[in-house]
Amino acid sequence: MPEIKDILLGNQKAGARMIRLIENNDRCAFDLLKKLYPHSGNAFIIGITGSPGVGKSTLIDAMITEFRKRDFKVAVIAVDPTSPFSGGAILGDRLRMQRHAADKKVFIRSMASRGQKGGLSRATKDTAIVLDAMGYDIIIIETVGAGQAEFDISFCAHSIGIVSIPGTGDGIQAVKAGILEIGDIFIVNKSDRPDAEAAVLELEMMLEMRSTQGQISNPSPGWTPLVQKTIAPKGTGIKELVDTFLSHFDFMKKKDLIEPKKKDLERLYFNSLLKDLTLDKLMLFMESSEEYRNVLQKIKSSSMDPLNAAEIMVNKIIRF
Ligand SMILES: Nc1nc2c(ncn2[C@@H]2O[C@H](COP(=O)(O)OP(=O)(O)OP(=O)(O)O)[C@@H](O)[C@H]2O)c(=O)[nH]1
Numbered sequence: 001m002p003e004i005k006d007i008l009l010g011n012q013k014a015g016a017r018m019i020r021l022i023e024n025n026d027r028c029a030f031d032l033l034k035k036l037y038p039h040s041g042n043a044f045i046i047g048i049t050g051s052p053g054v055g056k057s058t059l060i061d062a063m064i065t066e067f068r069k070r071d072f073k074v075a076v077i078a079v080d081p082t083s084p085f086s087g088g089a090i091l092g093d094r095l096r097m098q099r100h101a102a103d104k105k106v107f108i109r110s111m112a113s114r115g116q117k118g119g120l121s122r123a124t125k126d127t128a129i130v131l132d133a134m135g136y137d138i139i140i141i142e143t144v145g146a147g148q149a150e151f152d153i154s155f156c157a158h159s160i161g162i163v164s165i166p167g168t169g170d171g172i173q174a175v176k177a178g179i180l181e182i183g184d185i186f187i188v189n190k191s192d193r194p195d196a197e198a199a200v201l202e203l204e205m206m207l208e209m210r211s212t213q214g215q216i217s218n219p220s221p222g223w224t225p226l227v228q229k230t231i232a233p234k235g236t237g238i239k240e241l242v243d244t245f246l247s248h249f250d251f252m253k254k255k256d257l258i259e260p261k262k263k264d265l266e267r268l269y270f271n272s273l274l275k276d277l278t279l280d281k282l283m284l285f286m287e288s289s290e291e292y293r294n295v296l297q298k299i300k301s302s303s304m305d306p307l308n309a310a311e312i313m314v315n316k317i318i319r320f
């Protein structure tokens with residue numbers, strides 16, 4: 001069991017142990033999190049999202065380098081909803097960011113979906129709280145796609161970067177998928193490829209519509225979203241990208257947007273906790289009831305099917 005004081009001192013072994021408890025749905029995790037929570041709330045949390053293979057991990061690797069140059073402590077959570085592996089090792093991401101492994105002020109974790117109670121959003125949020133309490137200034141969350149049922153990045157991040165690449169018509173796709181509505185910063189990576197300029201213009205045009213027509217909501221009112229070209233493996237455009245994220249954070253602070261944003265994220269977190277805790281308690285209560293044993297017996301003897309059994313059980317216990 002990790003010691004709270006070690007986590008608060010930023011000890012990476014203690015942090016990793018704590019995150020493993022979260023991943024394994026260990027009962028101790030909740031109590032430890034309660035102790036860590038008052039020490040969180042200082043980190044700037046950045047979400048990086050986009051289609052598979054657009055270069056998110058390479059981009060984050062370059063961003064880590066840039067943030068380290070400025071002496072920020074950086075943590076990364078790579079969320080992979082499709083991965084069947086749990087326990088926090090996704091080789092590709094690890095290798096891509098491997099060169100930071102020796103840096104004690106960098107911490108990289110992967111999260112897979114299997115076994116997480118309350119889904120990936122909850123486990124990622126819990127992990128972000130741990131990293132925040134460990135004293136990381138910047139937490140970057142990498143996720144494939146956005147707004148999907150499995151994982152919604154806007155549940156965790158203060159600032160969201162949407163990554164696309166030239167020549168794929170991603171811009172149009174983004175509008176369709178509602179991605180334009182959640183992005184604060186738009187990144188056209190792989191701009192060593194042809195048509196990078198066209199991709200930038202297309203995005204800028206759509207963002208212009210977002211700001212003038214007001215049909216598409218803007219996550220940070222008053223903020224003009226920027227489109228940044230990057231070539232991640234070469235580090236091109238990364239300095240500017242990091243500047244943009246930091247100025248978005250400054251903007252939110254100056255316009256008093258950061259506190260309402262944090263409160264909103266807290267409300268979402270509270271709702272998801274409420275759901276998980278209610279379900280836990282209710283299940284415990286049901287499983288210990290006479291009725292539950294009766295119904296199970298009926299299923300066993302084939303005198304009742306599971307569908308009817310579940311319905312009868314719930315209707316008996318919850319009456320409103
Ligand atoms: N030409 C070019 N290739 C790039 C660029 N950025 C990344 N790549 C390459 O694109 C491939 C995918 O990069 P990743 O960083 O793994 O992409 P990702 O979005 O994290 O991928 P998933 O996590 O699988 O969704 C790798 O082979 C990178 O070397 C770029 O700016 N230009």
Ligand SMILES: [Mg+2]
Nearest residue numbers: 056057093142
């Ligand atoms: Mg990746």
